[in-house]
Amino acid sequence: MVSTDERIAPKKKSSVFDLGTYLVQRKALVEEALDRSLSVVAPEKIYEAMRYSLLAGGKRLRPILCLATCELMGGTVDMAMPTACALEMIHTMSLIHDDLPAMDNDDYRRGKLTNHKVYGDDIAILAGDGLLAYAFEYTAVHTQNVPAQQVLQVIARLGHAVGAAGLVGGQVIDLESEGKSEISLETLHFIHTHKTGALLEACVASGAILAGADAVDLQRLSKYSKNIGLAFQIVDDILDITATQEELGKTAGKDLQAQKATFPSLLGLEQSRQEADRLIAEAIDALAPYGKQGETLRAIAQFITARKH
Amino acid sequence: MVSTDERIAPKKKSSVFDLGTYLVQRKALVEEALDRSLSVVAPEKIYEAMRYSLLAGGKRLRPILCLATCELMGGTVDMAMPTACALEMIHTMSLIHDDLPAMDNDDYRRGKLTNHKVYGDDIAILAGDGLLAYAFEYTAVHTQNVPAQQVLQVIARLGHAVGAAGLVGGQVIDLESEGKSEISLETLHFIHTHKTGALLEACVASGAILAGADAVDLQRLSKYSKNIGLAFQIVDDILDITATQEELGKTAGKDLQAQKATFPSLLGLEQSRQEADRLIAEAIDALAPYGKQGETLRAIAQFITARKH
Numbered sequence: 129m130v131s132t133d134e135r136i137a138p139k140k141k142s143s144v145f146d147l148g149t150y151l152v153q154r155k156a157l158v159e160e161a162l163d164r165s166l167s168v169v170a171p172e173k174i175y176e177a178m179r180y181s182l183l184a185g186g187k188r189l190r191p192i193l194c195l196a197t198c199e200l201m202g203g204t205v206d207m208a209m210p211t212a213c214a215l216e217m218i219h220t221m222s223l224i225h226d227d228l229p230a231m232d233n234d235d236y237r238r239g240k241l242t243n244h245k246v247y248g249d250d251i252a253i254l255a256g257d258g259l260l261a262y263a264f265e266y267t268a269v270h271t272q273n274v275p276a277q278q279v280l281q282v283i284a285r286l287g288h289a290v291g292a293a294g295l296v297g298g299q300v301i302d303l304e305s306e307g308k309s310e311i312s313l314e315t316l317h318f319i320h321t322h323k324t325g326a327l328l329e330a331c332v333a334s335g336a337i338l339a340g341a342d343a344v345d346l347q348r349l350s351k352y353s354k355n356i357g358l359a360f361q362i363v364d365d366i367l368d369i370t371a372t373q374e375e376l377g378k379t380a381g382k383d384l385q386a387q388k389a390t391f392p393s394l395l396g397l398e399q400s401r402q403e404a405d406r407l408i409a410e411a412i413d414a415l416a417p418y419g420k421q422g423e424t425l426r427a428i429a430q431f432i433t434a435r436k437h
Numbered sequence: 438m439v440s441t442d443e444r445i446a447p448k449k450k451s452s453v454f455d456l457g458t459y460l461v462q463r464k465a466l467v468e469e470a471l472d473r474s475l476s477v478v479a480p481e482k483i484y485e486a487m488r489y490s491l492l493a494g495g496k497r498l499r500p501i502l503c504l505a506t507c508e509l510m511g512g513t514v515d516m517a518m519p520t521a522c523a524l525e526m527i528h529t530m531s532l533i534h535d536d537l538p539a540m541d542n543d544d545y546r547r548g549k550l551t552n553h554k555v556y557g558d559d560i561a562i563l564a565g566d567g568l569l570a571y572a573f574e575y576t577a578v579h580t581q582n583v584p585a586q587q588v589l590q591v592i593a594r595l596g597h598a599v600g601a602a603g604l605v606g607g608q609v610i611d612l613e614s615e616g617k618s619e620i621s622l623e624t625l626h627f628i629h630t631h632k633t634g635a636l637l638e639a640c641v642a643s644g645a646i647l648a649g650a651d652a653v654d655l656q657r658l659s660k661y662s663k664n665i666g667l668a669f670q671i672v673d674d675i676l677d678i679t680a681t682q683e684e685l686g687k688t689a690g691k692d693l694q695a696q697k698a699t700f701p702s703l704l705g706l707e708q709s710r711q712e713a714d715r716l717i718a719e720a721i722d723a724l725a726p727y728g729k730q731g732e733t734l735r736a737i738a739q740f741i742t743a744r745k746h
Contacts, residue, residue: 169602170606171601171609171613173609173613174601174605174609175601178601225566228539228562230537230539230558230559230562231559231562248539249539250539250540250612251609251612253534253537253540253562254534254608254609257530257531257534257565257569257599257600257605258600258601258605258606260566260569261569261595261597261599261600261605262596262600264573264592264593264595264596265593265595265596265597265600266596268589268590268592268593268596269593275585276584276585276586276588276589277585279585279589280585280592281577283573283574283577283589283592284573284574284577284578286570286573287572287574287575287577288570288574290570291566291567291570291571292480292483292484292487292567292571293478296563296567296570297479297480297483300480300482300483300560301480303559303560304480304482
């Protein structure tokens with residue numbers, strides 16, 4: 129079998145970096161790895177439900193960030209792919225549970241019916257649990273050519289990012305804030321840095337740890353990932369107002385309808401755009417020490433503010 | 438600080454093994470470790486919800502099994518305690534999610550209101566997610582004096598036991614089987630070996646792996662844990678019919694009401710008791726090579742059929 133690293137080698141020969149092509153290629157690689165990661169065995173229904181959401185498309189930005197950071201730090205795509213898949217499993221779990229009637233009660237996600245609309249609330253809860261558990265198992269079993277101590281560090285980061293100190297904690301405050309008009313910018317910041325930021329930071333940190341990055345690099349990359357995480361969420365809030373349902377693949381205008389505090393509702397559209405731009409500029413600054421090597425992460429940061437869905 | 442191993446040393450001096458005292462002491466040790474494992478920080482509500490169920494009592498049989506197996510294989514209580522706590526976090530998560538209205542819809546658990554009755558369905562779902570993620574983080578961060586490779590093996594086992602190949606898969610078939618009168622003994626066996634058995638097996642296997650057990654020992658202990666796992670569930674089914682709500686701390690007669698197939702409903706009470714006894718006898722046989730060293734696991738196996746709640 130040709131290793132993943134050999135198959136993607138030609139990209140490095142081109143002198144002008146083309147993010148569009150890069151993202152398409154990487155997304156295909158990730159989709160292939162995700163497809164291989166989870167077979168349907170008995171009991172079929174639960175594996176089908178897990179695969180339904182895991183393979184429902186999306187930008188695959190989290191795994192792509194993990195792979196890119198691992199390469200920037202001198203590692204390979206093969207070293208990081210199991211963790212990259214785990215990050216997407218965790219992200220998918222959070223979407224399945226967030227969409228439940230007991231939570232955000234969403235019928236559409238990525239242009240398809242949400243998991244519970246197809247399989248029922250009970251199976252959707254279990255599919256999320258199954259994906260979360262499998263993320264850790266998959267990382268522990270399939271990561272190769274990385275010292276075990278580093279894999280343990282990655283597992284600790286993944287757990288921290290998705291738990292009460294991260295994604296789950298952000299979702300709790302988000303749920304509490306719904307329908308309240310007096311949400312502060314500080315609370316909104318907490319929600320976003322936890323609900324979206326923590327996992328994006330874990331993508332970058334885990335890629336770096338797998339490659340054996342030192343504390344100085346981890347610090348720089350943490351700055352980068354914190355900034356793009358917050359910018360990503362601000363842009364999400366903006367798109368909820370300005371984009372159509374077709375572009376988003378999910379119900380548009382959901383935040384306004386739910387009277388959710390968002391950056392645009394607190395700062396206005398224009399100032400929100402400026403804040404996202406400022407965060408991205410700072411993220412790019414943090415990559416300065418890597419020169420041309422940092423072009424992939426730089427381009428991904430720029431892509432976040434430019435995206436339309 | 439006095440290490441856990443020094444504090445429990447006196448037990449070993451007594452010549453007659455007293456399981457009752459042992460279980461009380463070990464339960465206290467585990468409760469203390471669980472209490473320390475999870476502090477309430479912001480956002481308080483989610484940590485309180487996680488602690489509410491994690492510290493709601495119970496027999497703590499899973500962590501106790503993990504600790505006892507680690508000691509049998511020459512390891513220490515301190516080596517296994519983080520994993521023991523993780524096993525209880527995973528078990529608690531499965532109870533919180535199982536009790537949800539979308540699943541078994543239970544109002545009481547361990548004599549207290551279930552998590553969602555106190556905190557709401559949304560927080561209960563998130564508390565389960567938070568506990569599951571934290572179990573892996575906690576094992577990865579806090580396990581000491583064990584080679585990293587063995588900790589990774591333990592994490593892989595935990596993930597496998599709780600995911601679609603274990604607990605989650607068992608729950609799916611259990612939900613599917615509800616209200617069906619024609620459930621086969623084979624299906625019931627699948628439900629029990631997955632819903633209860635897989636995690637109990639992981640308790641024993643992880644304790645052994647942490648202590649560096651070899652393949653022969655793992656094989657013997659797998660036989661032991663498979664048998665006590667199935668016996669445990671058969672006894673649970675029997676108690677659901679014969680015990681009172683006060684003894685169980687949860688709604689009694691639930692299975693009958695839900696028209697659930699159980700061992701007693703398929704085999705009758707008497708033959709179910711015989712089957713449990715047979716399984717326990719076989720489990721005890723598997724411990725023969727350990728002689729007097731195996732007395733703790735032997736006594737725990739006997740306790741499973743003798744228990745009243």
